[in-house]
Amino acid sequence: EAQVTQNPRYLITVTGKKLTVTCSQNMNHEYMSWYRQDPGLGLRQIYYSMNVEVTDKGDVPEGYKVSRKEKRNFPLILESPSPNQTSLYFCASSLAPGGYNEQFFGPGTRLTVL
Amino acid sequence: GIQVEQSPPDLILQEGANSTLRCNFSDSVNNLQWFHQNPWGQLINLFYIPSGTKQNGRLSATTVATERYSLLYISSSQTTDSGVYFCAVVTADRGSTLGRLYFGRGTQLTVWP
Numbered sequence: 001e002a003q004v005t006q007n008p009r010y011l012i013t014v015t016g017k018k019l020t021v022t023c024s025q026n027m028n029h030e031y032m033s034w035y036r037q038d039p040g041l042g043l044r045q046i047y048y049s050m051n052v053e054v055t056d057k058g059d060v061p062e063g064y065k066v067s068r069k070e071k072r073n074f075p076l077i078l079e080s081p082s083p084n085q086t087s088l089y090f091c092a093s094s095l096a097p098g099g100y101n102e103q104f105f106g107p108g109t110r111l112t113v114l
Numbered sequence: 115g116i117q118v119e120q121s122p123p124d125l126i127l128q129e130g131a132n133s134t135l136r137c138n139f140s141d142s143v144n145n146l147q148w149f150h151q152n153p154w155g156q157l158i159n160l161f162y163i164p165s166g167t168k169q170n171g172r173l174s175a176t177t178v179a180t181e182r183y184s185l186l187y188i189s190s191s192q193t194t195d196s197g198v199y200f201c202a203v204v205t206a207d208r209g210s211t212l213g214r215l216y217f218g219r220g221t222q223l224t225v226w227p
Contacts, residue, residue, distance in 0.1 A: 031213050043200075043217045050213075058214060088155055097213040100144050100204075102162035108155050 002027045004106035006091050012112045013081060021076045021109050023091030029104075031097040032074040036060065036087040037108075043090065049074055050097045081113045116141045116205045120218035127191050127225050135186040135221045137201030145204035146177050147215070148186050152197045160186070160199075191225045198222050 004025045013019055025032065033048035035058075045058030049068040063085055065077040074093075078085060091106040117140040127133055137146070148160040161168050161175040163184065168175055172191075177184040188195055198220040204213060 033213070035215075042219055043202075043215070045214050048213060090157060092215070094213065102145070102147060102159065103202075103213075103215060104159060105149070105157040108157070110155065 002104070004091055004093055004104050006089075006106040006109050008109060009107060010110050012114065014114050015082055016080050019078050019081060019111075021078075021089060021091075021111070023074045023076065023106060024072050025074075025091075025093040025104070026072065027093065027095070027104070028071065029093040029095050030071070031095070031101075031103075032068070032091065032093045033058065033103075034064070034066065034074070034076050035090045035092065037090065038087050046076070046089075048097075081111075083113050085111065086113050087111060116143070116203065116216050118201060118203055118216050118218040120199075120201055120221050122221060123219065124222045125224070127223070129192060129225055129227050131191050131225075132187070132189045133191060133223070135188070135199055135201075135223075137184040137186070137218055139182050139184075139201075139203050139216075141182075142206040143179065143182075143203040144206045145215075146179075146184055147202050148175055148184070149200040149202065150195075150197050151200060151220070157200070188223075191223075193225045193227055196223055196225050 034046040035043045037043045047066040049055040089109045094101040094103040150158045165179045174187045202215040202217045
């Protein structure tokens with residue numbers, strides 16, 4: 001089954017404790033990205049990647065890191081999480097960049113930073 | 115950047131009723147998608163519809179790219195249709211972040227039995 005998976009689905013952590021949210025897709029997609037969803041602000045893009053070893057900032061990259069060492073994986077890293085990073089996070093992928101292709105979203109990761 | 119406006123913001127229906135959700139966008143787009151966010155927060159792809167009309171069961175969508183709007187029709191609504199419906203576009207503006215989806219604020223749909 002074609003899908004985007006994220007882990008963990010739910011995470012409660014404390015300020016400053018490094019964490020990684022994994023994202024994997026099995027569709028051989030080149031383009032992957034991370035969004036966060038907050039009440040009143042909608043979904044905002046954090047980082048995106050156009051292919052292996054090619055990543056760039058979205059609208060709200062501060063406090064986040066990403067890497068793309070393999071085509072299928074695009075982990076989101078919070079080196080020192082803070083309470084303002086409490087949010088619902090989505091990973092997305094599409095066949096190619098440029099916006100001409102349907103984007104598929106993972107199930108979401110609900111993160112709480114205390 | 116591109117503006118994506120959805121209407122109505124809230125919609126309350128009785129089971130069996132039909133509804134139309136609207137999405138207006140302020141600039142040319144390469145991509146338009148409709149999503150349903152269920153009560154558990156999952157974003158479910160409904161339609162990829164940069165232009166034309168598509169149907170999937172009780173749902174259908176029409177995008178008129180030249181007039182910069184898209185409509186989502188829900189017929190014979192069911193309680194399981196409840197949730198938030200988002201329209202999202204990728205701008206054709208080459209200066210914007212490549213492939214970035216711009217989301218509207220959504221329409222909160224509640225269907226009562």
